[in-house]
Amino acid sequence: MVVGKASEIRVASQDDVVVVRQAVRARAVEIGLNLVDQTKIVTAASELARNTVVYGGGGTVLLESLLDGGRRGLRLTFEDRGPGITDIEKAMQDGYTTGVGLGLGLGGARRLVSEFHITSRPGEGTQVRVTKWNG
Amino acid sequence: MQPLAREFIAAVREAARDGELGDTTRAEWSRTRDLLADLSRERAAQGFSPTETATFVFSFKQAIFKRLRSEFGSDAETLAEETWTATELFDKLGLYTAEIYQKAREEVIVRQQQEMLELSTPVVELWHGILALPLIGTLDSNRTQIVMQNLLEAIVAKSAGIAIIDITGVPTVDTLVAQHLLKTVAAARLMGAECIISGIRPQIAQTIIHLGVDLGGVLTKATLADAFQVALRKKGLAVAKG
Amino acid sequence: MGDFLLVTIQVDMHDRLAITLQEDLTERIVNDRTRGVLIDISALDIVDSFIGRTLGNIASMSRILDAETVVVGMQPSVAITLVELGLSLPGIRTALNVDRGMDLLRESLERG
Numbered sequence: 390m391v392v393g394k395a396s397e398i399r400v401a402s403q404d405d406v407v408v409v410r411q412a413v414r415a416r417a418v419e420i421g422l423n424l425v426d427q428t429k430i431v432t433a434a435s436e437l438a439r440n441t442v443v444y445g446g447g448g449t450v451l452l453e454s455l456l457d458g459g460r461r462g463l464r465l466t467f468e469d470r471g472p473g474i475t476d477i478e479k480a481m482q483d484g485y486t487t488g489v490g491l492g493l494g495l496g497g498a499r500r501l502v503s504e505f506h507i508t509s510r511p512g513e514g515t516q517v518r519v520t521k522w523n524g
Numbered sequence: 525m526q527p528l529a530r531e532f533i534a535a536v537r538e539a540a541r542d543g544e545l546g547d548t549t550r551a552e553w554s555r556t557r558d559l560l561a562d563l564s565r566e567r568a569a570q571g572f573s574p575t576e577t578a579t580f581v582f583s584f585k586q587a588i589f590k591r592l593r594s595e596f597g598s599d600a601e602t603l604a605e606e607t608w609t610a611t612e613l614f615d616k617l618g619l620y621t622a623e624i625y626q627k628a629r630e631e632v633i634v635r636q637q638q639e640m641l642e643l644s645t646p647v648v649e650l651w652h653g654i655l656a657l658p659l660i661g662t663l664d665s666n667r668t669q670i671v672m673q674n675l676l677e678a679i680v681a682k683s684a685g686i687a688i689i690d691i692t693g694v695p696t697v698d699t700l701v702a703q704h705l706l707k708t709v710a711a712a713r714l715m716g717a718e719c720i721i722s723g724i725r726p727q728i729a730q731t732i733i734h735l736g737v738d739l740g741g742v743l744t745k746a747t748l749a750d751a752f753q754v755a756l757r758k759k760g761l762a763v764a765k766g
Numbered sequence: 767m768g769d770f771l772l773v774t775i776q777v778d779m780h781d782r783l784a785i786t787l788q789e790d791l792t793e794r795i796v797n798d799r800t801r802g803v804l805i806d807i808s809a810l811d812i813v814d815s816f817i818g819r820t821l822g823n824i825a826s827m828s829r830i831l832d833a834e835t836v837v838v839g840m841q842p843s844v845a846i847t848l849v850e851l852g853l854s855l856p857g858i859r860t861a862l863n864v865d866r867g868m869d870l871l872r873e874s875l876e877r878g
Contacts, residue, residue, distance in 0.1 A: 403780055436851075676842035677842050713860060714845040
């Protein structure tokens with residue numbers, strides 16, 4: 390269940406990556422994630438936001454606070470209208486990159502969160518949705 | 525007890541006056557709910573049973589029925605209807621206390637588990653800049669994670685360059701735990717500290733090899749004493765007979 | 767400070783800043799004939815793959831220019847996250863704090 394207000398941030402430039410990190414940190418603190426989990430979700434957000442800028446040609450991220458039974462969570466949905474990913478499985482592997490990075494972005498981000506979901510259509514864009522639960 | 529009972533009746537009366545008797549989740553019942561929640565939590569903490577807690581609500585039934593009888597005594601149909609409504613209402617409120625009671629107990633259990641985890645993972649300083657973490661008992665993934673975080677924090681707090689993780693008291697190690705150990709060693713290295721793993725029993729050594737976990741880059745020693753000696757040497761110190 | 771260069775990172779590093787740091791540092795190493803570089807990241811609350819890669823680049827470039835780099839003061843939560851991310855920064859020397867980092871640099875300079 391989504392609780393509180395969702396917020397959407399534009400992810401168009403490298404400066405926005407920093408803005409996303411700060412917004413994610415603020416929300417992670419608000420829902421009571423511990424320091425290690427805060428650091429993990431902020432780092433995952435940084436990787437995904439950079440992907441959105443570099444590979445997706447810019448897009449948006451939606452930040453939502455979740456409540457499920459006693460658990461609280463933070464969900465981030467990155468969306469772009471870029472070229473999309475043809476082979477998602479390959480893109481998730483460590484070391485795979487089409488750009489300038491180390492190729493740790495997607496696979497690395499997946500290891501830092503509780504839930505990871507990616508959908509992509511070549512030519513239409515990519516959506517990556519990640520959730521971090523407290524506990 | 526008296527003032528609490530009076531407060532409860534006042535809250536119920538207020539809710540019943542302008543509200544729906546069938547649905548206690550509505551806003552007008554919030555004062556009643558809060559009151560019962562506080563009561564349940566308090567009693568859970570004091571060690572009352574859930575029955576004793578719910579009895580607080582159920583004990584009002586008799587008085588209410590008596591009142592209904594005196595008011596509708598001659599009208600059997602209305603009396604039956606009102607009695608049913610009252611029964612339903614108080615059952616719901618009684619069950620609500622049981623629900624909150626259970627939640628409160630669960631919170632207590634979670635907190636105690638947390639406290640036990642922290643108690644069971646002491647990080648000790650063997651020498652200036654040398655820490656030891658003697659692990660005892662079965663390691664599950666959750667416990668290992670907390671243990672490792674504590675160790676890394678202690679490394680910063682004591683500014684310790686060397687940490688010995690002693691697993692003499694650990695009966696088995698599975699893949700996940702082995703990986704956590706390795707990750708801890710890697711994280712400590714990133715922070716500028718070195719880890720030594722000591723006390724790996726033969727069965728565990730076999731398991732680790734069998735699981736295909738690579739301990740190649742990690743310094744291991746047979747006993748905590750050996751590890752301590754290595755740690756001292758690394759700091760340019762030695763133990764000598766006086 | 768003698769032969770050593772101390773860089774303290776105190777802001778949220780965006781990518782351009784990381785690249786600028788890399789360029790400035792290599793230039794300073796050459797101009798000042800620096801033999802050792804300490805990068806204090808104790809104020810950084812995250813290190814993602816880009817920042818991690820920049821630190822790695824600085825270390826390898828300074829090695830080519832005959833200088834040692836030591837990264838000091840990484841927070842435990844940052845270290846845990848980096849390992850989980852899959853980045854163990856094998857080419858980088860680390861120390862708990864600036865003092866330890868200086869000791870490390872001095873030792874390796876004495877040795878050779």
